[in-house]
Amino acid sequence: MQKKISMILLMLFCAPFYLMAQNNISGIVTDSETNSPLPGATIVIKGTSTGVTTDFDGKYSIQASEGSVLVFSYIGFEPVEKEVTTDVINVTLKNDVAQLDEVVIIGYGTTTKKDATGSVQLLTSKDLNKGAITTADQMIAGKSAGVRVVNNGGDPDAGINIRIRGGSSLNANNSPLIVIDGVPLSNQNPAGQANPLTLINPNDIESFSVLKDASSTAIYGSRASNGVIIITTKTGTKGAPQFNFSSNVQVGTLSRTIDIFESSEYTDFIQNTYPNSSELLGLNGTIYDTNWQDEIYRTSYTLNNNLTARGNLFNKIPIRASFGHSEINGILKESQLNRYTASLNISPEFFDQHLKLTINAKGIATEKDQPDGGAIGSALTANPTLPVYDPDGGIFGGFYQLTDDQGIVGPANPLALLKQRERNEDADRFIGNMELRYKIHGLEDLTAVINTGIDYSESTINEYFLPSAVASYSIFESLPIFNNFSENYSEDQVKRDHLLDAYLSYEKLWDGALRKIDVQAGYAYQNFTTQGVTYPTTTENGFRESQQPFKYYTELNLQSYFARTNLNFYDKYLLTASLRADGSSLFAKDQRWGYFPAVALAWKIDSENFLKDAEWLSQLKLRLGWGLTGQQDITGPVGFYPNTALYDDGDPTVSYIFGDRAVTTYRANAFNPDLSWEKTSTYNIGIDFDMFSSILSGTIDAYTRNTTDLLAEVPQSEGALRNRFVSNVGETDSKGFEAALQIRPIQTNNFTLEFNSNVGFNETYIKDLDNITQFASGGGIGRGTGVNIGQTAVGERNRTFWLYEQIYTADGAPIEDAFVDQNGDGVISDSDRIFIPFEPKWTYGFGTYMQFKSLDLTANFRGQIGGRIYNGNLLNRGFTASVIPLTDTGFINNALNLYDGTRYNGFSNIPSDLQALSDFYVSDASFLRLDNITLGYNLKPFDDKKIGLRIYGSANNVFVVTDYEGLDPENFDGIEASPYARPRTFTLGLNLDF
Structure with missing residues (x-):
């Protein structure tokens, strides 16, 4: 006993000398399969928080005493421990494919x-x-x-x-x-x-x-x-400081335009079709060649710069900080977004790593110039034989505008719409959280977690009509558009969203049948508030006059209790069960709480005796799951207080006149005290697999989903405060299939080749709407009030058009107002309209990654099969009479170029509201898009191997393969009217690590 005590005292006495005898240990960390270096691998002295990370070439250097143990780790690889016995320790890490521990x-x-x-x-x-x-x-x-x-x-x-x-x-x-x-x-x-x-x-x-x-x-x-x-x-590091600077320049070009008449084509068309209107071509005998789409679009540029620093303050506090600036120009002139971002992550540990504090803070400031989107539609309509600028200077700031004694006639000058209005939308936003994770002393398997967060923003919008350098008002003196150079609209808004999560987590490992238990239970609180004020204006005597400010305030509160358990039996069978109780302020007290359980099972087939020795199989897992989730977010259609009878301040644009004052009134809001939770039940079955050392891996899922008590905005009975309001009606059924596949056929030191692909199928049918058969669901097409093509109907897919089936002549030309009599009663009525789903059933994506030594190439494609688009441009600009106004106002419009030199392949007269409901305007929206392709090269420009430089070039939205003849087949709402075209973008960039 005395000898042991003496040895302990001797060791304690010698300990400071051991600590002083620190050696510089260095080496390189590589991948066992490819022999390539692993940059960013972590090396930590076991039992301490002291550590470093490898540089770009997988090299490291650390001060450690002889006999200490270094732990080498990297995500996706098995960790390795090495005792310090020499000054050079090279380590090879093996792929952790068997554990799949990402x-x-x-x-x-x-x-x-x-x-x-x-x-x-x-x-x-x-x-x-x-x-x-x-x-x-x-x-x-x-x-x-x-x-x-x-x-x-x-x-x-x-x-x-x-x-x-x-x-x-x-x-x-x-x-x-x-x-x-x-x-x-x-x-x-x-x-x-x-x-x-x-x-x-x-x-x-x-x-x-x-x-x-x-x-x-x-x-x-x-x-x-x-x-x-x-x-x-991204978070900080326990190793040596690391810095990254990335920068890229992007150039955007107009990838496609809508095919309207050019000046010469337009002139031929007018002279051949409407010779009596030929005098309206050009200005003062001069035919101008104006491409209005070219006038409003431009070659854009974007500049992105980011600087990041990672380190370990005082060898105890991992920290990461970043700053970024983006100057993003749109291809539509006057369209710009400046964005400044900053982030900070700090994650220190205290009390022998029992308490971990994580702080995340992100700030963003955006300064946006939002142009007048009406310029796009105007560019499709404006006469291409007229000039952009007035040869005589004029009264419109130099822009040409056709007028008569009543004011402006025809479409407004598209470029003037962009140049003579300014709308600034500025927003400052902060999102941050602080998480305390305490592993309780004496009960290390039990962890208490508190997470608090905030999402705070301040926004300001100011819109002005800019001066036009008007020299003389002449007959236009009383017209507001020429005198209105003051502020047109402004808004100030503040949003505050608060969060609190508090829960306990218990995790325990055993050697018996139950290998692992992981349980969480706790409470969540979320509160969302928005308040602001708008400052509308109106025109008085040719000038903009401020009206009474309109204030608004909304609040939504969610409170929840939740619990989840994960059980692992024999490391083969997994069980997950969870329950959440949610309370929402959107519902009345007796409807406020919803309860949402879920359960899932997984069988790790690869761990069974008959497969566990199969070296070719890394993973084969079968998953079965069921869960019930809820829905209460209906604030878009009905606001934040749909269950309560309230009075609101009326819209300032709708007021009563008392004497010489315009006074707004209070109005009664519609409400429904019986609103309750929408509920969605989902069954899922899936398979995950990984074979041949990850050469082939993927996942397959199939699911069914049933939603009941649908929250839908449906027609109300006569005498209601609104003709439509949200109620719980009916149910929908969905089914779907998903598959993702990764193939890595070549993984060598000098060459890597990978392929990835995914496909998804989904369709949703409306099973029931209670006592309602169908109701309109939007789909405005720019026609009279109530001319909408969207419809929701029992037995049909969700998100459909409701249209007539067009009849054509023998040579394929549509016959105006002639439709198929679906029910054979000899009368064309709503009962003859058919339902056409516009959402695609199939979506997909695939890509490839190749690396040869320091050169790498990435390409990604995506697309959809099916889906439909209603071509609003074809409706509103695809007929000959679209060029001639209905009244004699002295102007002519442009139109879609459907003229073959002898006849216009469209209707003659403006389509009726009935014709607008024809499937003639609907096209297949299937497409394949080369989304991006990137070529990069890793350089070693300096002798200092800690510095790595990568340069790359890329192209985005390279091409689209489609039969759709409009601007772009990728359209979420299914209606193309006057869209802001997606640019084709070319990028040159660099990443510098040091």
Whole structure:
């Protein structure tokens, strides 16, 4: 005993000398399969937080004493421990394909790919789209089976529509829940921001976790009926400081235009078809050659710069900070978005790593110039033989505008619409959270977690009509458009969204039949408030006059209790069960709470005795899942207080005149105290497989989904406060199939070849609408009041057109107002209209990655099979009489170029409202798009091997293969009118690591 005590005292005495005897240990970390270096691998002295990471060439250097143990690790590889016995330690890491331990965020916890029981896909940096990426949604378009990402055109801040498995509702929200670093975003965007994913710099994103089926999403309850996208950003490092600078320049060009008459073609058409109107060609005998689409569009440029620093402050606090600036110009003139982003991640650990504090902070400031979108439609209509600028200078700031003694006639000058209006939409936004994760002393298997977050934004919108350098008003003195150079509209808004999650997590490993238990239970609180004021104006005596400010305030509160357990039996059989109770302020007290359970089973077939020795098989897993999710987000159609009888301040544009004052009134709001939860039940079966050392891997899923108590905006009875309001009506049934496949046929030291593909099928049918057979569901086509083509009907697919079937002549020409009599009663009526779904059943994506030594090539395609588009341009500009106004106003319009030199292949007269309801205007929207192609090269320009430089060039929206004759077949709403064209973009960029 005395000898042992003496040895301990001697060791304690010598310890400082051992600590002083630190050696410089260096080496290289490589991949066992390819022998290539692994940059970013982590080396930590075991039992400490001291560590470093490898440089671009896989090299490292660390101070460690002899006899200490170094732990080498890298995501996707098996960790290795090495005792320090020499100054040079080279390590080879093996692929961890057997364990498939990539971490997947699943909400209030994590799992691994091998242990996931639901339909969950992890997309990391190697999987995402490359090239001209300015917003996060562009990174995942076409990359996940069953996930459809469609933006609203080429606007730098174009709104997006993301659908996972097609969405589950009729009129309630169908967008997935988006969670950024533990903070769920509101579905209401701040004023001045159309795309919610503009707020996060793509350069900061580490991964996307896409949760598709109800067994994986039900833990989020009422906000998860349409799937969940969890975005995780990059964090600090325990190793040496690392810096990255990335920069790229993008040039955008107009990829396609709508085929309207050019000046010479237009002149021939008018002279041959309407010779009496030939005098309206040109100005003062001069025929101008004006391409109005060329006048409003431009070659755009975008500049992106990002600087990132990662490190380990005081060898104790991993930290990452980044700053980014993007100057994004749209191809439509006067369209621009300046974005400034900053992020900070700090994740220190205390009390012998029992307490982990994680702080995420992201700030964004956007300055947007939003042009007058009416210029696009005007450019399609304006006479191409007229000049852009007035030869005599004129009174319109130099722009030519056709007028008569009543004022402007014909379409407004398209370029003037862009140049003589300015609309500034500025928004500052902060999103951040602080998470405390405490592993309880003495009960290390039990962890207490508190997560608080905030999403705060301030927005300002100001719109002006700019001066036109008017020299003389002459007869136009009383016309507002010429005198109105003051502010036209302004708005100030503040949004505050608060979050609190508090839960306990218990995780325990055993050696018996139950190998692992992982349980979470807790409480979630979310509160969303928006308040603001608008300052409308009206025209008084030719000048803009401010009206009474209109204030608004909305609030939504959600509170929840949730629990989930994950059980692992024999490391073969997995069980997940969860329950969430949600309360929403949108519903009355007796309808407020909804309960959403879920359960999933998984069988790891590869772990069975008859397969566990099969070296060719890394994973074979069967998954079965069921879950119930809810829906309450109906604020779009009915506001935030749909269950309560309230009076609102009337719209300031609708007022009563008392004497010389315009006074707004209070109005009664429609309400429905019986509103309750929409409920979606989903069954899912899936297979995950990984074979031949990951040469072949993939996943296959099939599902059915039933939604009941649909929240739909339906017609109301006579005498109601509104003719349409939201009620719980009926149900829908959906079914779908998804498959994703990855093939890696070549993985060598000098050459890598990979292929990936995915396909998704989805269709939703309306099974019941209670006592309603069908009702209109939007689809305005620019005609008179009530001329809509969208329809919701029992027995039909969701999102359909309701149209007549066109009759044609023997040579294929449509006969005006002639339709198929579907029921044979001799009368053309609504009963003869047919339903035409416009959403595609099939979506797909595929791509390839090749690397030869330092050269790499990536290409990604995506598309859809089926779907329909109603060509609004063909309706409104595809007939000969569209060039001649109905009254003698002295102007002529342009039209679609359907003239073959002898006849115009369209209708003669303006189509009637009945003809507008013809399927003649509907086209197949199938397409294949080469979304992006990127070629990169890794350089080693300096002797300092810690510096790595990659240069790359890419092209986005390279080409589209389609039979659609309009502008673009990719259209979420199914109607093409005057769209903002998507540009073709070319990018040159670099990434510098040092």
